[in-house]
Amino acid sequence: MREERQSDENLVLKAKRGDTDAFNLLVERHYKRIYSLAFQMLGNAEDAADATQETFVKAFEQLRYFRGDASFSTWLHRIAINTCKDMMRRNRSVQFSQLTPEDEHTEFDPATLTEPNPDEILAERERTELVWLALGKLSDEAKQILVLCDMQGFSYAEVAAILNLPEGTVKSRLHRARNAFKEAWKSLMREQIEPLKRPKGGDEK
Amino acid sequence: MNCKEVIERLPEYWSGELDETVKNELTAHLKGCLTCQQEWALLQSAMNALRNAKTPEPPPELLVRIQAEVKARQRLKPVFVWRWQWATAAAVATFVLLCLSLPLLQRAREKAQMPISPMVAERAVPALPAPALELPPTVAPSKPQIPSIATLPTPKERLEKPRRKVLAERPGSERISEAPETGLRTTGPSEPSTSKDLPLLSIPSGEYREEAGENIAPEISVPAEKIAPQIAQLPSEPRKVPFIAELELSEWLRVQKPELKMGELPATPSPESPTGIPSVAGAPRARRSEGIESQYPAMGRHAVPPMQMGGGQAQMFAALPLNLRWKGYETVVVGKVRLWQLSLVSETPQVITIAVQPGERVEVLNAQMLLGEGKGLVLWRDKLPAFKEATIPLLLRVTEPGARRLKVTVEMADGRTFSWWCVFAAVEREEPVRIRKPISFQVEQWTTLDLLSNLAWESKSAFLVPETVANRVISIPMRTMSIYEALTLLERQLGGKWLRLGNTFSWSTPVPAFAVPAIKQ
Numbered sequence: 001m002r003e004e005r006q007s008d009e010n011l012v013l014k015a016k017r018g019d020t021d022a023f024n025l026l027v028e029r030h031y032k033r034i035y036s037l038a039f040q041m042l043g044n045a046e047d048a049a050d051a052t053q054e055t056f057v058k059a060f061e062q063l064r065y066f067r068g069d070a071s072f073s074t075w076l077h078r079i080a081i082n083t084c085k086d087m088m089r090r091n092r093s094v095q096f097s098q099l100t101p102e103d104e105h106t107e108f109d110p111a112t113l114t115e116p117n118p119d120e121i122l123a124e125r126e127r128t129e130l131v132w133l134a135l136g137k138l139s140d141e142a143k144q145i146l147v148l149c150d151m152q153g154f155s156y157a158e159v160a161a162i163l164n165l166p167e168g169t170v171k172s173r174l175h176r177a178r179n180a181f182k183e184a185w186k187s188l189m190r191e192q193i194e195p196l197k198r199p200k201g202g203d204e205k
Numbered sequence: 206m207n208c209k210e211v212i213e214r215l216p217e218y219w220s221g222e223l224d225e226t227v228k229n230e231l232t233a234h235l236k237g238c239l240t241c242q243q244e245w246a247l248l249q250s251a252m253n254a255l256r257n258a259k260t261p262e263p264p265p266e267l268l269v270r271i272q273a274e275v276k277a278r279q280r281l282k283p284v285f286v287w288r289w290q291w292a293t294a295a296a297v298a299t300f301v302l303l304c305l306s307l308p309l310l311q312r313a314r315e316k317a318q319m320p321i322s323p324m325v326a327e328r329a330v331p332a333l334p335a336p337a338l339e340l341p342p343t344v345a346p347s348k349p350q351i352p353s354i355a356t357l358p359t360p361k362e363r364l365e366k367p368r369r370k371v372l373a374e375r376p377g378s379e380r381i382s383e384a385p386e387t388g389l390r391t392t393g394p395s396e397p398s399t400s401k402d403l404p405l406l407s408i409p410s411g412e413y414r415e416e417a418g419e420n421i422a423p424e425i426s427v428p429a430e431k432i433a434p435q436i437a438q439l440p441s442e443p444r445k446v447p448f449i450a451e452l453e454l455s456e457w458l459r460v461q462k463p464e465l466k467m468g469e470l471p472a473t474p475s476p477e478s479p480t481g482i483p484s485v486a487g488a489p490r491a492r493r494s495e496g497i498e499s500q501y502p503a504m505g506r507h508a509v510p511p512m513q514m515g516g517g518q519a520q521m522f523a524a525l526p527l528n529l530r531w532k533g534y535e536t537v538v539v540g541k542v543r544l545w546q547l548s549l550v551s552e553t554p555q556v557i558t559i560a561v562q563p564g565e566r567v568e569v570l571n572a573q574m575l576l577g578e579g580k581g582l583v584l585w586r587d588k589l590p591a592f593k594e595a596t597i598p599l600l601l602r603v604t605e606p607g608a609r610r611l612k613v614t615v616e617m618a619d620g621r622t623f624s625w626w627c628v629f630a631a632v633e634r635e636e637p638v639r640i641r642k643p644i645s646f647q648v649e650q651w652t653t654l655d656l657l658s659n660l661a662w663e664s665k666s667a668f669l670v671p672e673t674v675a676n677r678v679i680s681i682p683m684r685t686m687s688i689y690e691a692l693t694l695l696e697r698q699l700g701g702k703w704l705r706l707g708n709t710f711s712w713s714t715p716v717p718a719f720a721v722p723a724i725k726q
Contacts, residue, residue, distance in 0.1 A: 024272045
């Protein structure tokens with residue numbers, strides 16, 4: 001379309017005036033990104049699609065409150081994050097094994113991983129599966145920050161704007177989240193690798 | 206540094222955010238500590254996996270789904286109510302204002318007759334409305350003229366003139382243009398009393414106010430002929446509501462090459478096809494069951510055209526004049542917007558209307574205009590550009606589970622009408638399809654449509670049949686049979702064939718046998 005080159009701000013102005021086409025252009029521009037964010041947060045395609053839809057519907061309905069303090073994309077991501085969190089809260093009926101807080105990291109089992117590089121063992125697809133599983137074990141807070149920083153690739157400043165937090169908080173939460181993710185990853189690796197090791201004779205264990 | 210500290214700082218180490226000294230310390234520790242090495246390796250592998258994890262592409266229909274939902278919301282927005290409310294508010298305000306300011310008006314007129322240059326008036330007026338909001342009576346003399354008819358921005362005008370200074374400019378004056386737009390022309394002067402929270406509508410205000418100022422000034426002091434041209438300039442055409450189906454169809458329409466189109470026409474089975482009992486299908490001698498119409502009173506009958514799909518003798522050389530096929534179909538989940546795509550292949554593209562009749566509890570979101578009682582909603586109405594195949598998007602939302610039906614009617618320029626029934630099942634949640642499921646019959650006679658409704662529900666599949674076939678009565682043995690058996694039974698009795706694509710079935714009718722030799726020669 002010809003209008004493709006218009007800036008988001010322009011389109012937002014038009015959309016605010018009731019121009020649905022302008023809003024649709026915005027949807028077209030951003031829905032893939034929002035979908036990927038939702039997928040990363042929710043871990044499955046159906047919920048991600050629903051969350052994406054809900055995000056845009058909310059954005060459409062609240063557009064008039066959008067004052068342009070942040071960019072439209074930031075604002076949209078904020079809505080998306082909140083939508084996903086709502087959805088997770090709704091979906092969370094049973095499982096949520098909160099990960100052990102950092103201070104419990106001390107006990108290590110050196111025998112856990114004897115293979116030098118567990119990556120080689122797992123095919124890429126399996127690894128991706130594991131990523132979703134590991135993310136699923138994190139708290140919402142940790143998950144959102146990991147998704148935004150490490151998967152979506154936003155800068156600290158952008159994440160701070162999206163989450164409405166000071167940058168320092170974002171950093172410290174991110175470090176904690178990365179450690180938590182590593183722990184989740186470790187326990188999953190253990191589950192994955194143990195069965196592979198056993199036939200060989202249990203190694204050091 | 207002990208292990209605990211090291212491990213805590215590993216993420217920063219990984220992202221390279223540590224000071225040089227801490228970093229060196231940490232590196233040194235890592236060299237000598239197997240445990241921490243392992244943690245470090247783990248962190249690296251975890252972060253690499255996280256960063257490289259691929260997110261799947263969104264489902265192809267998601268965009269359309271979102272846009273449809275947005276449009277549906279747009280329609281739900283009580284625009285009319287809003288305006289009506291504003292109009293009322295404006296009317297009341299005007300009345301109050303007039304009462305208060307009648308004596309003042311009198312004086313104002315006297316003042317107005319005094320020589321005021323247009324320039325002065327022009328400048329003076331824009332400045333006034335802001336205070337006017339709070340203090341109507343004192344400013345009354347100049348204020349009542351503000352929103353003259355001439356200032357009414359038509360929607361088109363709105364689009365053409367991006368507001369320039371709205372945000373920067375006098376926020377207090379923002380809501381001026383709204384009331385006039387509601388059509389309350391006689392009560393123009395009232396708007397200042399309207400309250401503050403105009404959503405959406407309030408945006409294009411600053412500019413209008415200015416215009417208002419420009420236009421009003423002459424009214425005060427200049428003879429009327431000066432106003433006239435200004436009024437004339439304003440586009441006065443009625444508001445054109447963007448027609449959803451129009452937008453979508455134009456996006457979806459694909460003009461295809463003839464050879465592609467022929468590939469799309471596998472529907473016409475050769476006369477020697479096993480089930481091809483010629484001449485049955487196209488004939489407009491369909492008997493109608495009483496059942497359907499009493500069951501679905503909302504779906505009025507369409508006039509049976511002289512020639513139905515695939516049957517007309519005049520069309521025998523042109524294969525099928527029109528052919529409707531499934532292109533994409535998704536199981537309809539209750540409460541969710543789902544996209545269906547039907548492909549309409551036409552030899553002679555003089556289609557003028559494509560309409561749907563939604564059945565009970567089926568909403569077709571991309572259809573808007575009402576065609577008249579019992580005639581359904583227009584998806585498209587115009588002369589379509591020359592096309593061989595048009596994709597008709599149907600955006601559906603169903604409110605309750607069950608077998609549902611829709612009728613798609615295509616009207617040609619020469620007055621012929623072709624209709625198809627779309628029969629499908631709306632389910633609570635995405636369920637696996639089991640087409641081989643057994644189905645049992647307690648009746649001996651049924652119309653095709655009723656049978657299909659049952660089959661659709663049992664198998665969660667969708668069916669598309671031309672109306673002529675849909676209303677034929679068929680006989681069924683009273684017993685349990687598989688869904689395939691039931692479908693075969695239909696093929697035998699109706700002389701056509703099911704084309705299956707996933708869990709959707711389209712009915713194709715054979716061309717009458719005598720037409721084929723003519724084509725060959």
